[in-house]
Structure formats: structure tokens, C-alpha cells
Amino acid sequence: MSVLEKLSSKDAIALEEEFGAHNYHPLPVVLNRGEGVFVWDVEGKKYYDFLSAYSAVNQGHCHPKIVNAMVQQAQTLTLTSRAFYNDMLGRFEKYASETFGFDKFLPMNTGAEAVETAIKICRKWAYEKKGVPENKAEIVVCENNFHGRTTTIISFSNDPVARKNFGPYPEGFIKIEYDNLSALEQALKTNKNVAGFLVEPIQGEAGVFVPSEGYLLKAKELCKKYNVLFIADEVQTGIARTGKLLATCGNCSCPDRHCSGTPEVKPDILILGKALSGGAYPISGVLANDVIMEVIRPGSHGSTFGGNPVAAAVGIAALEVVKEEGLAENAHQLGELFREELNKFIPTCSIVKSVRGKGLLNAILINDTEESSTAWDICLALRDNGLLAKPTHGNIIRFAPPLVMNRQQLLDCVDIITKTLEEFDK
Template identity: 60%
Template structure:
């Protein structure tokens, strides 16, 4: 059947306005969203969709969660920003909440994920010079092929994505890129005495929800500890219940520092999608390399973001979003496996919790029209579900974690129907 891609009037007007005046640094799916509630979003024409992207896992708690809306309104009427020139009445409570929840001594507040990654890199380098004794200017950070940690100039300097790097040099030195999910490669890189840190995603989300071997992260942590190298877990997309536990890199019950990341980077769902909030977590021996004047942010730790983060984490706990993600994620992958078993061009399903991906093989239909992940996402949109390809013909499926079993089954039906229409 032909893929329906018609665009209605209000939608086209909004797209035209953005295309005329906005920078063309994204390629959005042609739908213009106007409101959201829970797992649903509505476009400017009033059509309802299931959101299966969740703003790249930023709205784990669902769109406009009433508790977050209430907290935001109350804090907005009280105080939104002080800068760190003064103490504020919320930051201490926020820091204690995050440190207690994730098991670290200290938290450094920032705003975006990329800022938090930059913070972790700065901290690791300074730790390398002051604690490990690396010669000045020689500290190195190990990263992985296919990584995505943001788009600042330092972060794209360690990227292997041509779109991220092309035309933006010269690049920041001090990084070594190794294959992902390859312990021997990591062990060889760790032989360099000037290595201060290994920065890694527990699951590579932007690469297409690439899940490493089950023992990769524990073995990588152990290898880093053995060489006195900091293990930095980028949990921006995988953390805060998305993969069925608070941190993807370590079981919730594990409190032994020898088996845990030295540094954790959080963002996205830390505020439930209400406000840019990020954080870097570490114990005293690492975090205390920062002293007044060595790092900062005007907005980092502001009362608005801090209050939202406290409530966002409480919602995850109160509504058992870890358990929901684990249980429904298994159901989702089981249903998608049936499509893999039925349609030869549906190649693979992979994921953990409610961070999953379907890998399809691009084809050409009998009428000559393309059959790619992009076209399938357009069909999903027409059938009431929003998802987006990542890295070619891989479709990421990541709904808000508040989704119910009945809603998930309805979404499975939409995806199954769309795949059959697409065959």
C-alpha cells in the first residue's frame, strides 16, 4: 500500500515557519506537537499519538506529570534562580536526595547532559594530575566507537560519527577511541599510565540501542579499578529507571565501591522533562578536586531545577517505574520477536527495560517506493504512534515509563499492523 505522508494545513504552516527562521540542524518527523499528557501527545490538528521516543528518554515520568506541574508552578511563584553566588533553600536537599538515591558522597549540579559530560572530563583530568600523578597536559580519556555524549566541541572531538565531526576541527586532543564491548581492547588501552578515565555508555542509545555482553560493564569496571583509572558511566539516556533499574551500569543492590562506577553522569529524566537538569556524582576522593573558581554554571543547582529533580526522583520511586520498565520491556521484546520471526526484513529486536530497537532491512516495494525505517515511522505516525529512526534503519522504541500494560498492548498492535501494511 502507498505510505500516507499528507500534511494538513496548520501542521504545514508551523513547519514552514520553523523551516524559514530556524537553523536546519535537525530532520524532524513531519508532525507538529502541541500538548502532552502521560504517554500521549497531540498535534496541532488535535490528533492523539502514543509517544515512543519520550524526548530521547527525558520524559520517563510521562508528559506533564501533575506532581511535576504542581511543583513547577509553586517554585516559579517563589524563586527560580539565585546563581551559585549565594546558597539557596533547595540545593542542599536536592544534593542529599541524589547522593542518597545513587550511593555517592557528592553531586555537582549542571543543566544539560553535554555540560555534565564536560564536567566529568574536567574532573577526571584534574584527578589524574592531582591524585594519580599524570604529567601536566598528558591526561588521556578512553572512549568507544559509536559513542554519543553530546555535541560540544570537546565531545565531538571523541566522536566517530562523521556528521558530528565534519567541518568542526581542530579538535580537542587527549582521547583514545577503542571498540565498544571489547574488554581486550580496553585492557590494552589501560596500559598507558597517562589514562585518567574510561567514559562509556552502558547501552549505546544513539548507535541504535546497542546492548553489550552482560559481563562487559562489570569487567570494564574491574579493569579500570585495577589500573587506578576512573570509570565514568554516562547514564544520561539509560539511567533513572529507563532500563529497569536506577542505573543501567550496576544493580540497585550493589553498594560496593569496587564494583560501581567512580563517576556517574545523569540528565534528561532527572527533571522529568520539565527543565534542563543534569548532575555529576562521585565520592569525595574524586569530587574534591574541584575548588571554588575551578568550575561552575549560572543555572546549575537553581531552585527550580532542584525542586523538580527531587519530585521527579520521588515519582520514579513511588510509581515503581523501574519495575514497570523491566516487566513491560520483556513483554515488548517478546511481541517484537514475533515480527522478527514472521517477516524476513525485520532483522532483530534488542534492548533492556523500555529502551528498545527494531532493526529492519531497507527494501524497494513492488511499485518502486522505498521501504526504509523512515517510511515505516511515517506509517506508524499515521497509525497513531511516534517513533524515529536512529543510525539508518534502526527504529528506537522508548515510551514514557508510566505506560500501562493495556496501553503497551495497544501500541504493540499498532506496530504489528504497521509492519504488516509495510510488507
């Protein structure tokens, strides 16, 4: 079969079913083109993308500046490994470090790799700087977290599907309730070997749970009090998704009125991925200041593809687009509008309980059990009506469109969503 041979949706799905491992349960739609906020299936039907590849495509599908940077670099030099220097990596490291306000940037490829990298840095810092006895370091994490699916990361997940039959699990993690400062202080106070606190500023995969006002700031203060590193996993929430450059507000690039008077919450270690590339190429990374990052020395960590020239060129372009097009401010304004419009509708409809979120990372809670198929069926109907979204945790539907969306497009999508929900309220 030629790779250029045109496939129907049915044929494309059948190929994946037969030859691919069944590690995902995709919505039954086969896409073959994207531009801005839109995607098209192989039959030519047009959809609003309301997932953005889990926030990897914040800058919109096939953004010309990002694609051009990738193509030009791919035609010049693609990979050297880190056995040699290349003329793009240092530029990317400088740009990323200055953009987010850190001394050093360590590039990797995937979000899970970046989380693993942060864990290694945190533990090494604990042994070499804090004086924790070797092999005794512990990291505090939150229940219902999602940081990836490596064996280390699933060891501190409480999702049975992610964990079951993948053990034995690595130790060294303490799980506490999310958005619970008392639980955090208790863990830090009673465990002298705690090296870090790893947290998502908003728990996206768990259903877009936004913590209480001031939670992140006070958590950071507790970490400072007990000499523990505050590690923010902004793989999904970073790069303007929540209406700020970062959900933790660190080095916020948005107008002050968007920060609600909250003091800066700057992580000790910042984890980024997804939209760091605009969805064009796998790029992730970890940022920290010298006093932390200097524990990484030659041979202690690496990646053949991490920091390759194509990634560096794409990463710079992706971050430039966010700044040049004001995507954080746009996400803030459209997010406010989205929740305002949904909150007008919700009292008139019994099928949806509530909407929650920040910026353009939002979710609606469907009035049914997690075990029901209602949210999935609603997503199928949304697809039929020209909008693509997907459930998380059974009865929650996450909405995260590209940040290049405009006001009229957002209102069109609100209309599709509300009319679809009305169909299930009859």
C-alpha cells in the same frame, strides 16, 4: 503574530523552516499537548509517544507532581546564581547523592554539560591524585559513542555528520571498540597517562547496542586494576529506563530478581540528565565520592543556571515519582513483554530482522541499508497509525515510551507496530 494565535501544522513547520537553524530533521508532526504516554498535534490527533524526548520524559508528559513542584518554586524564587546560597539546592544535592549512593552531586543543565563536567573532574583527579603529568591525561572512549555535541565531545566521535568542519579537535582521547575487554585492557596497560574510561552502559544513539553479560563489571575491574576512573554516561539509560534505577546496577533500587545475579557495578563518576527532570526543565549532574569530587574547588567549574531553585525542586520531584510509582520495575516487566511479543512476530515478517534492548529502551533492525528511506517511511506510517518513533542510523528504529505506560497500552502499541510493519512486508 500573537503567541496565542492558533497555527496549523503546515504553518508551524514553515515558521521553523524559515526562522530556525536547520540542525534537526524532525518527523513532520507538530505537537502542542501531552499527558502521560500520549501527545496531541495541533489538529487534535492523539498519538502514543514512543520516544519520550530521548528518555527525558520517563515519568510521562506533564506529570502533575513534577509540574506542581516547578510552578510552586517558579512563583517563589527562580534563580540566584551560585553567588549566593538558596534553600533548595542543598536538599536536591542530598536527595540525589543518597538516591544513587555517592558523597557529592554537582548539578548542571544539559547532558553534554554534564559529560564535559565529568571530563574536567577526571582530568583534574589524574593530575592531583594519580600523578599524571600536566596536560598529558587521556580518556578512553568507545567507537560509535554518543555523549553530546560540544567541540570536545565530537572530537572523539566517529560520526562524520557530527564531526565534519568543526575542527580543530581537542586531543586526549583514545578510541576503542565497544564491548571489547581486550581492547580496553590493552589501552589501559600501554598508556600510563589514562585518567578514565567513559562509556555508555547501552549505546542508545548508535542503535540500542546492549553489551555482553558481565562487560561492565569486568570493565570496572580493569579500571580499578590500572587506577583509572570508570565513568558511566547514564544520561539516556539512567533513571529507570532499562528496568533498573541505573543500567550499571549501582545502588539498584529494583527487586533482586531483576538484576540477574550480576554483582553491583558502581561507577567512580556517574553522569545523569534527561529524566532527572522528568522532561520539565533542563537538569543534569555528575555524582562522585569525596576522594574524586574534592578536586573541584571554587572557580574551577560553574554554571549560572546549574543548581537553580526551580531545577532543585523539579529534580527532587522527578526522582520521587520514579520511586513512588515503581517505574523501574514497570520498565523491566513491560520491556520483557515488548521483546517477547516482537520476537513472536519477527519470524513472520521479512521487513524486520531483530529486536534488541533492555527494559523499555529497545530498537528494531529494519531489513534494508542505512542509506535507504525504509525506516523513515515506516516511522511516517507509524505516525499515521497513531504512534510516534524515529529512526537512528538509517535502518534502526528506537522505541522508548514513557515508563508510566501500562500493560494494555503496551499491547496496543505492539499491535500498531506489527500491523504497520506488515504493510511494508507486502
